[in-house]
Amino acid sequence: MSRISNWWWKETMTLKRFLVGRPLKSTQLGEQKLNKKKALAILSSDALSSVAYGPEQILLVLITVSVSAFWYSVPIGIGVLILLLALILSYRQIIFAYPYGGGAYMVSKQNLGVYPGLVAGGSLLVDYILTVAVSVSAGTDAITSAFPSLHEHKVIIAVVFVLLLTLLNLRGVTESASILAYPVYLFVLALFILIGVGVYNIFTGSVSPDLHAPIGTPVTGMTIFLLLRAFASGSSALTGVEAISNAIPNFKDPAPNNAAKTLLAMGTLLALLFSGIVYLAYYYGITPTVEQTVVSQIAAQTFGRNFMYFFIQGTTALILILAANTGYSAFPLLAVNLAKDKFIAKMFTVRGDRLGYSNGIIFLGLLSIVLIISFQGQTEQLIPLYAVGVFIPFTLSQTGMMVKWIREKPTGWIPKLIINTIGAIICFTVTIVFFLTKFTQVWPVFVFLPLIVYLFYRIKKHYEAVGEQLRLTTSEPTVPIEGNVIILPVSGITHVVEHSLNYAKSLSAEQIIAVYIPFEKEDEIRFEEKWQKWKPDVRLVTLNSPYRSIIQPLSKFIDTVHRKASEANYQVTVVIPQFIPKKGWHNFLHNQTSFMIRTYLLYRKDVIITTVPYHLKK
Structure with missing residues (x-):
């Protein structure tokens, strides 16, 4: 369809306003910034939610040895907390060093080079897509577990959740934060109550110490490799820690200070919740099962299956x-940030009606839906890929900050270097362990990362080529236009053609050539006679087309005219008559010949295409 009618356009805009909300002025951008409370909820949900499965991942590795090996979850948990501390301190430094966002991408690009930056940026882009797909699928599993009759509809339910989240984010950052803050803080409250009551029961002797093996109990078959594997699995609880450093522009001023405080608050909450669940799981002697999660078992033993359990x-x-x-x-x-550096399409830098980057939001939602449908909501196998997709940027950002401190040597740089060195070593170790222990699940990294970096490279080369060709300082000679030859395709003698012909005459062209393409010889003769009586002053060329093609003979004729015109430095302009129906659905009742001609000619060199619309009134 060549054009949407006014009615259709108005109805579409009305629906859009209902779903997304009224457009906001650019001057209202400050009102869309987040305060620390809302930012903590909206940017920490990924990291905090990992408490629900991070400790369980540790136990799933240890159980391959024996139940008595569960005591190792405590020192492994301490190791995860040390890594968390290193990451929090490092990303706090990144927030102040790179206050305009970009996180690992900016750090890696500026300190390690363009390609390490692209690896970090590409990893995070894919990881955020996986975040949406995995998180929504996991939440859907929790719902269908409670209501088994919905299990066969889990894919549809997950897709609906993605659509709702996409729509909510299109309405603006502050609006989505206002709604989503409540469930996040309710979750934090629920786990603090669970941990508090659980610890109280332990210290009052309500929980038997015989449920777990004492710390230090010798365990046959335990190896360094298994411990590293359990540590890497538990480190999946740290996914999402980097999100705040990427989203600094979303904070109210002073953005870096507010982002740093929010990061510390998130780290504190994550450390308390993670250590609490790890300790309770160990002391209660919880064994992970397919039927029931670790958190569910802890809640059941602490409260029984009452209101608090279901809460x-x-x-x-x-x-x-x-x-x-x-x-x-x-x-x-x-x-x-990637689009500003011309590594992805510039459309990602455009703000939508609600001042959010709506193209990025829509793109993320669509790709997440594709993943959910492709894996039928069974995204468990994506979790290792999801985790390794975070630890690659973690490693690169830590290494990049090391290079920055060594290169710049600012005041107090040695403690900062030590923090980043420890973080880089641990993150690199975790990444290697993931590759060694879960290669069958993370091998796609070796495929999609090079492809993504190559795509970034090709997009960058395209933008450079476009800029070079458009720049006025280039040495490409400009040919002066001495005159204009107009070609007017016609299909009959109508008001549409008359309107377009009058417009062509107003351009003061050297020559106007009307072109008629009949399929039968009789049509050619009849049209030439009518044209001679109607417009004898305008040259008519008929191009008989026995194979009923319009594009091919018209294209050949334009080539011929263009060759002759270029010798005299004349410009060829094709004026295309087109009538516009009053209602949008009327377009389906008419051939879209003018649209096809324009589409074909649009990519021809040195030919100008002008469409002259003629609006029908009924």
Whole structure:
């Protein structure tokens, strides 16, 4: 369809305004910034939700040895907390060093080079897509577990959740934060109650110490490799830690200070919740099962299956779904930084009606839906890929900050260097362990990362080529235009043709050539006679087309005219008559010949295409 009618356009805009909200002025951008409380909820949901499965991942590795090996979860948990501390301190430094966002991408690009930056940026883009797909699928699993009759509809339910989150984020950052903050803080409250009551029961002797093996119990078959594997699996609880450093522009001023405080608050909450769940799981002697999660078992033993149990399970399901919102917050801003550097399409830098980067939000939602449908909602096998996609940027950003401190040597740089060195070593170790222990699940990294970096490279080369060709300082000679030859394709003698012909005459062209393409000889003769009586002053060329093609004979004629015109430095302009029906659906009742001609000619060199619309009144 060549054009949408006014009615269709108005109805579309009305629906858009209903779903997304009224457009906001650019001057209202400051009102869309986040305060620390809302930012903590919207940017920490991914990291905080990982408490629901991070400790369980440790136990799933240790159980391959024996139940008595569960005591190792405590020192492994301490190791994860040390890594968390290193990451929090490092990303706090990144926030102040790179206050305009970009996180690992900016750090790696500026300190390690363009290609390490692209690896970090590409990894994070894919990781945020996986964040949405995995989080929504996990939350959907929690719902269908409670209501088994919905299990066969889990893909549809997951897709609906993605659509709702996409729509909510299109309405603006502050609006989505206002709604999503409540479930996040309810989850935090629920787990603090669970941990508090659980610890109280332990210290009052309500929990038997015989449920777990004492710390230090010798375990046959335990190896360094298994410990590293358990540590790497538990480190999946740290996914999402980098999101705040990517989303600094979303904070109210002073943005870096507010972002740094929010990061520290997130790190504190994550450390308390993670260590609490690890400790309770160890002391209660929890064994992970397919039927019931570790958090569910702890809640059942602490409260029984009463209101508090279902409150904890409900908020856990909600936080798993809403963890996807971290992707919606960080993906568009990372895309903006990549687009500004011309590695992805510039459309990602455009703000929508509600001042959010709507193209990034829509793109993220669509790709997440594709993943959910492709894997039928069974995204468990994507979790290792999801985790390794974060630890590659973690390693690169830590290494990049090391290079920055060594190169610049600012005041107090040695402690900062030590922090980043420790973080880089641990992150690199975790990444290698992931590759060694879960290669069958993470091997796609070796395929999609080079492809993504190559795509970035090709896009950059395209933008450079476009800029070089458009720049006025280039040495390409400009040929003066001495005159204009107009070609007017016609299909009959109508008001549409008359209107276009009058417009062509107003251009003061050297010559106007009307072109008629009949399929039968009789039509050619009849039309020439009518034209001679109607417009004898305008040259008519008929191009008989026995194969009923319009594009081919018209294209050949334009080539012939163009060759002759170029010798005299004349410009060839094709004026295309087109009538516009009053209602949009009327377009389906007419041939779109003018649209096809324009589409074909648009890519011809040195031919100008002008469409002259003629609006029908009924």
